[in-house]
Amino acid sequence: MNLTSDNSITWRYAKQQVFFNIVRLAALLISAALGGLLLFIIASGIQAISWDFITLPPRDSMTKGGIMPAIVGTFYLTLGAIAIALPLGVASAIYLSEYARQGTIVRIIRIGVNCLAGVPSVVFGLFGLGFFVVYLKFGSSILSGALTLGILILPTIIGASEEALKAVPQTFREASLALGVSKWGTILRIVLPNALPGILTGSILGIGRAAGETAPIMFTAAAFFTAKLPESIFDEVMALPYHVYVLATAGTHIEETRSIQYGTVLVLVALVLGIDLIAIAIRSAMRKRKKW
Amino acid sequence: MVTTANNIIFELKQVNFFYGSTQALTDISMDFEKNRVTALIGPSGCGKSTLLRLLNRMNDLIDGTRVEGEILFEGRNIYNADNDPVEIRRRIGMVFQKPNPFPKSIFNNITYGPRLTGTRNRADLELLVEQSLKQAVLWDEVKDILNKSAMTLSGGQQQRLCIARALAMKPDVLLMDEPTSALDPISTAKIEDLIEELKKNYTIIIVTHNMQQAARVSEMTGFFYLGRLIEYALTTDIFTNPQVKQTEDYITGRFG
Amino acid sequence: MTKEERKHTSARYDQELAEIKEKLIYLGALTEKAIEKSIQSLLGRDSDLARAVITEDNQIDLLDVEIEEKCIRLLALRQPAARDLRFITTAIKINGHLERIGDMAANIAEKAILLNEMPQLKPYIDIPRMAEIARGMIRNSLDAFVQEDIDVANKVRIEDEKIDQLNDQIFRELLTFMLEDPRKIHASLLIMQVSKSLERISDHAEGIADMVIYMVTGKIVRHEAP
Numbered sequence: 001m002n003l004t005s006d007n008s009i010t011w012r013y014a015k016q017q018v019f020f021n022i023v024r025l026a027a028l029l030i031s032a033a034l035g036g037l038l039l040f041i042i043a044s045g046i047q048a049i050s051w052d053f054i055t056l057p058p059r060d061s062m063t064k065g066g067i068m069p070a071i072v073g074t075f076y077l078t079l080g081a082i083a084i085a086l087p088l089g090v091a092s093a094i095y096l097s098e099y100a101r102q103g104t105i106v107r108i109i110r111i112g113v114n115c116l117a118g119v120p121s122v123v124f125g126l127f128g129l130g131f132f133v134v135y136l137k138f139g140s141s142i143l144s145g146a147l148t149l150g151i152l153i154l155p156t157i158i159g160a161s162e163e164a165l166k167a168v169p170q171t172f173r174e175a176s177l178a179l180g181v182s183k184w185g186t187i188l189r190i191v192l193p194n195a196l197p198g199i200l201t202g203s204i205l206g207i208g209r210a211a212g213e214t215a216p217i218m219f220t221a222a223a224f225f226t227a228k229l230p231e232s233i234f235d236e237v238m239a240l241p242y243h244v245y246v247l248a249t250a251g252t253h254i255e256e257t258r259s260i261q262y263g264t265v266l267v268l269v270a271l272v273l274g275i276d277l278i279a280i281a282i283r284s285a286m287r288k289r290k291k292w
Numbered sequence: 293m294v295t296t297a298n299n300i301i302f303e304l305k306q307v308n309f310f311y312g313s314t315q316a317l318t319d320i321s322m323d324f325e326k327n328r329v330t331a332l333i334g335p336s337g338c339g340k341s342t343l344l345r346l347l348n349r350m351n352d353l354i355d356g357t358r359v360e361g362e363i364l365f366e367g368r369n370i371y372n373a374d375n376d377p378v379e380i381r382r383r384i385g386m387v388f389q390k391p392n393p394f395p396k397s398i399f400n401n402i403t404y405g406p407r408l409t410g411t412r413n414r415a416d417l418e419l420l421v422e423q424s425l426k427q428a429v430l431w432d433e434v435k436d437i438l439n440k441s442a443m444t445l446s447g448g449q450q451q452r453l454c455i456a457r458a459l460a461m462k463p464d465v466l467l468m469d470e471p472t473s474a475l476d477p478i479s480t481a482k483i484e485d486l487i488e489e490l491k492k493n494y495t496i497i498i499v500t501h502n503m504q505q506a507a508r509v510s511e512m513t514g515f516f517y518l519g520r521l522i523e524y525a526l527t528t529d530i531f532t533n534p535q536v537k538q539t540e541d542y543i544t545g546r547f548g
Numbered sequence: 549m550t551k552e553e554r555k556h557t558s559a560r561y562d563q564e565l566a567e568i569k570e571k572l573i574y575l576g577a578l579t580e581k582a583i584e585k586s587i588q589s590l591l592g593r594d595s596d597l598a599r600a601v602i603t604e605d606n607q608i609d610l611l612d613v614e615i616e617e618k619c620i621r622l623l624a625l626r627q628p629a630a631r632d633l634r635f636i637t638t639a640i641k642i643n644g645h646l647e648r649i650g651d652m653a654a655n656i657a658e659k660a661i662l663l664n665e666m667p668q669l670k671p672y673i674d675i676p677r678m679a680e681i682a683r684g685m686i687r688n689s690l691d692a693f694v695q696e697d698i699d700v701a702n703k704v705r706i707e708d709e710k711i712d713q714l715n716d717q718i719f720r721e722l723l724t725f726m727l728e729d730p731r732k733i734h735a736s737l738l739i740m741q742v743s744k745s746l747e748r749i750s751d752h753a754e755g756i757a758d759m760v761i762y763m764v765t766g767k768i769v770r771h772e773a774p
Contacts, residue, residue: 101355171392175454178350179405179461180382189408190394504627531629533766543629545561546554 041266048263058225058260067264072229073142073237074211074271077221080146080233081153081210086203088150089157093199096158097165098187117155122215124152129219143233145221152216153206160202164195197286204279208272214241224250240268301326301465301495302347307361309342311354316342318519320361324512329487329496331510331527333503335547338516340499344467347497348384349377366464382409385458389470391450393442393457398434401442401453405461420460428456429486448479455486459494466490468498472505484509503543507531515539564622565632568639569694571615575646576690578608580683582653583749587679590660590742591672598664601657608650615643631763638763642693645752645759649686652745652752659738659745669725669735678714678746681707685753692760701764704757705774711750718743 056066092113100106128148138144168191176186222242230237247261248254302324309317317339324330332340345351346363349370362369370380382405393401402424403417411417421438425431430452434445442453451471458466468487472480487496487509500506506513507527514524515538523530523539534540541547556562582601589598619640622628628636685707692701722736758770 169392171388171390172394174350174353174386174388175392175394175457176404177353178348178381178386178388179457180378180380181405181408182378185408189404194395503629507629532633534630540630541554544632545556545558545626545629547557 038269041262041269045259045262045264045266048259049266053263054267064260067238067240067243067260067267069226069229070238070240070243070264071267071271073222073239074241074268076142076230076237077145077149077217077239078207078211080142081149082203082207084146084150085154085157085206089154089203090161090199092154092158093161093165094187094192097162098183098191113155113158116151117159120215121152121213124148125216125219127151128216133220139234140219140221140223140236141234142221142230142237145217145237145239146233148216148220149210149213152213153210156206156209157199157203160205161195161199164198164202165191167198168194197283201279201283204275204282208275208279211275212241212268212272214239214245217242218245240264240271244268299325301366302497303362303364303367305362305364307343307346307359307363309339309346309351309360310358312356316519317346320521322514322521322524324495324497326495327491327493328512329491329498329510330512330514331506332497332499332514332516333501333506333542334516334522335542336501339519340514340516341469343516344386344469344497344499347465347467348381348386350381350386352377382461383463384465384467385461385463386467387451387454387458387469387471390474391447391454393445393450393453395441395443397439398442398445398453399438402457402460405457409461424456424460425453427459427490428452429482429489430456446479448475448482451475451479451483452486455483455490459490463494465495465497468496470499470501473501480505503531515542517542558626561626564618564626565635568615568618568622568636571611571618572639572642572646573690573694575608575611575615575643576686578604578611579646579649579653580686582608582650583656583679583683583686586653586656586660587676589657590663591676593664593668595661595664598657598660602654605650605654608647612643612647612650616640619643634763634766638693638759641759642690642756645755646686649749649752652749655745656742659742663735663738663742666735669732669739674714674718674721675739675742675746678711678718678743678750681711681714682746682749682753685711685750686756689753689756689760692757693763696760696764698761698764701757701760702774705754705769708750708754708774711747715743715747 053066054071055068057069058065058067096106096109100109125148128144128151132138132144132147133140136144138147172190172194173186176190177183181189217239221237222239223236224246226236226238244261244264247257247264300323304320304322307317307320308315320343332343334340342351346359347365347370351357351359359371363371365380365384368375370377394404396404399421402421403411406417406420411420422431422435425434430449433449434440434453437444442450445453451474455466455471472483475483484505487498490496498506498510510527512524513527513530515522515530515534515536517538523534523536525535529535530539531543534543582604585597585604586601589595589601619636623636626632685704688700688707689704691697692704719740722740725732726736754774755770758768761767761769
């Protein structure tokens with residue numbers, strides 16, 4: 001074998017370079033798309049942002065004023081969604097990963113959960129309308145919207161929680177059980193505390209999704225316009241994503257409200273990114289602490 | 293050696309064990325004596341760890357397992373339906389192959405079990421921590437850092453902490469599943485000394501791949517091969533003059 | 549039994565054990581030869597041959613050290629167990645016995661040189677018989693070691709009896725010589741020492757046989773009557 005075969009080395013090197021450049025380009029493209037999007041939103045929306053914009057309700061047929069009710073509405077909706085989905089999701093995950101015998105039934109449940117994750121969000125909206133708003137007579141309200149969003153993010157939370165539970169070393173469980181601690185005690189004292197960072201991260205990512213969705217709340221919770229803040233969970237609210245939708249498509253002053261639209265989008269994006277950042281911060285802090 | 297009936301803590305009668313349809317243990321009958329160190333040796337997959345985990349019902353945690361025969365602990369069958377595995381595990385402690393302290397403080401690692409089983413008084417717990425750590429010969433090394441995370445200890449210290457944690461439950465038996473296989477020689481020597489010390493008050497059953505270790509620490513040795521107990525005798529006899537050819541081939545390194 | 553023996557997982561280990569065995573057999577052959585020559589030097593009044601035996605003992609000593617080092621090395625590196633452990637302890641002890649047998653042969657040669665300078669006391673009859681039996685014991689005990697044969701080893705243990713009887717006989721005979729004529733005391737004492745050396749050699753051969761029995765059965769029979 002000739003180790004100094006210049007030809008083949010050059011050829012191999014060239015092939016390698018080509019391949020590297022292709023993947024490099026792909027990564028660059030993604031970053032560019034994200035960066036471009038953010039830049040565009042910031043550039044278009046920044047002049048709308050002011051203290052009044054964030055703290056005042058809209059006026060003059062929503063062509064002027066702020067978006068405070070929408071911010072509050074989105075806040076309540078996501079809070080409600082998480083309050084509903086987190087306990088339910090974590091409980092399901094505990095059942096699936098800790099208690100259920102790994103067999104056909106569990107596999108079917110998992111497939112179900114995954115399918116739920118793939119269902120288009122407008123279907124959730126219609127389901128919410130049919131079931132919560134009409135059948136259960138909750139009306140278009142925070143409750144209906146939060147329930148609908150809760151179901152929407154349930155698969156995310158179940159998935160994240162299951163992963164987090166699985167990541168807790170089996171040796172911890174064995175150590176606890178071998179000490180004569182019951183299975184439930186072991187889950188409560190050892191498994192859940194150690195899975196918490198993972199569960200929280202997954203859940204917060206779910207919150208981000210819930211905050212940004214339009215379709216599920218369109219029929220179940222969101223009001224076209226309401227200047228007052230909600231007083232009970234049966235009140236309708238404005239919400240950021242729906243507000244953008246309304247201004248951009250349904251209003252009579254679409255062109256005049258462009259800057260308000262972009263301002264709202266900017267607030268929404270900042271909100272979602274902020275939530276994601278919190279998730280990342282929690283995760284890295286918890287990772288530093290764990291040492292197994 | 294005097295073998296009287298009341299000296300026996302574990303009595304196994306024709307035990308068979310299955311993982312699903314594969315049989316892991318076949319027709320095991322053997323006695324374990326009180327306050328003795330018994331070593332279980334054999335090549336990987338011979339069933340020695342499986343047997344160890346039968347003794348505190350840790351195999352219950354695996355789906356699709358089945359036990360036949362009787363395993364009598366102090367005369368009662370631990371696999372009887374009316375015996376609570378949780379209660380059994382309190383009486384029979386276990387130390388694992390890899391040190392597995394909880395990601396908690398040293399203090400909380402030891403008090404974890406006792407707290408959940410009723411000891412809540414702070415003074416009692418402090419006394420228990422000191423006693424257990426002293427028994428595990430770790431007290432002098434950690435007495436000033438009890439609130440530090442157990443994860444900051446060295447591997448050997450972690451394993452002694454795990455032993456202390458098991459001792460805090462005041463068990464009668466200590467099952468050890470290759471307790472030094474992840475440790476350096478010095479930590480290993482410390483654990484072996486500790487075993488020597490502990491056998492005064494506890495019955496110890498140890499699974500080990502290190503045959504010299506079995507020879508050093510145990511009084512009785514059982515050799516397992518392909519799920520069967522091939523030979524069970526005094527450790528000195530097993531290591532100088534085994535009676536079964538397979539045992540001899542294994543301990544002299546003539547296997548496979 | 550030996551023939552169908554399974555090999556160690558480590559082939560090098562098998563080699564090391566085999567090497568020790570071979571060296572021991574060679575050492576046995578050397579000592580046997582040394583006895584033969586030393587007795588020959590006495591019977592043939594050949595002091596040059598006697599001196600050769602004394603020089604050649606050095607070779608035996610060197611081999612003794614070499615074997616012992618090999619055994620110690622193997623103990624340290626392989627931590628032998630069961631039959632291997634018994635083999636190694638046996639090898640170490642046999643090695644010690646053989647080395648002492650070599651020393652005895654050299655002792656006999658030394659006495660032969662002195663005796664050759666004196667007029668012959670009487671024709672040697674029992675001494676060569678003793679030597680023959682002792683050599684046979686060494687040979688058989690080593691055969692027993694190689695073949696792991698307890699029956700042969702047990703025969704060696706019985707042979708020792710004959711040597712003791714011959715030694716007693718020589719002692720009584722020489723005693724009468726000494727009582728008759730004080731000028732024969734020096735030569736008689738030297739012959740007595742030769743006889744005593746042969747008796748010791750047979751004791752060592754018996755020791756080898758004892759160890760073979762331990763190696764095969766795990767029982768220590770040294771202090772039991774054969």
